[in-house]
Amino acid sequence: MRIRAAEIDDGDRIAHLFDAYRQFYGQPADLALARRFIDARLSRGESVILLAEDESGEPLGFCQMYPTFCSVEAAAIYVLYDLFVSPDRRRYGVGRALMQAAVARAQADGVARIDLATAKTNVTAQSLYESMGWHRDEQFHTYSKRVRPPVSPPPEAHPLIRQDDI
Numbered sequence: 001m002r003i004r005a006a007e008i009d010d011g012d013r014i015a016h017l018f019d020a021y022r023q024f025y026g027q028p029a030d031l032a033l034a035r036r037f038i039d040a041r042l043s044r045g046e047s048v049i050l051l052a053e054d055e056s057g058e059p060l061g062f063c064q065m066y067p068t069f070c071s072v073e074a075a076a077i078y079v080l081y082d083l084f085v086s087p088d089r090r091r092y093g094v095g096r097a098l099m100q101a102a103v104a105r106a107q108a109d110g111v112a113r114i115d116l117a118t119a120k121t122n123v124t125a126q127s128l129y130e131s132m133g134w135h136r137d138e139q140f141h142t143y144s145k146r147v148r149p150p151v152s153p154p155p156e157a158h159p160l161i162r163q164d165d166i
Contacts, residue, residue, distance in 0.1 A: 001094065002052070006050065011039045011042055012035065018064075019033075020084065020087075047066050047067075048066075049064045052097060061094045062098070065105070066079045070113070077111050077115060078106050078109075078111050079114070099128065
């Protein structure tokens with residue numbers, strides 16, 4: 001297995017994994033949307049995507065981290081938002097290897113830490129994270145508020161997110 005930083009030419013290969021990831025979290029299949037979203041992130045350098053491949057170059061899984069900042073620490077951090085391994089490649093250490101690569105990349109990039117969140121029901125992922133020394137936050141609650149309907153966002157609603165990117 002090899003893990004490497006994704007390049008713009010990898011968009012199609014990652015889009016298939018990303019579409020399956022979204023379906024895992026209850027979203028409808030939409031390969032075109034997945035491709036547009038991944039292509040936009042890669043072309044603009046808005047995320048770090050690590051791609052796991054087998055010896056023949058077949059994609060096994062990916063993780064995606066978004067650069068941001070922690071005001072309290074006054075430091076750059078990554079948010080590891082996506083981690084997905086093809087169902088037929090699970091239990092072979094791909095997820096663990098992607099997590100190790102994410103930590104190595106964060107260290108190389110000089111960020112202070114990596115944050116992540118997962119579904120409360122995703123106990124498999126939680127077991128992986130905890131076995132690797134990640135700590136569940138017991139100090140803060142996480143909240144979110146939808147500011148637009150989940151379908152058909154208004155065009156140009158945000159200067160960094162165009163409707164054709166999602």
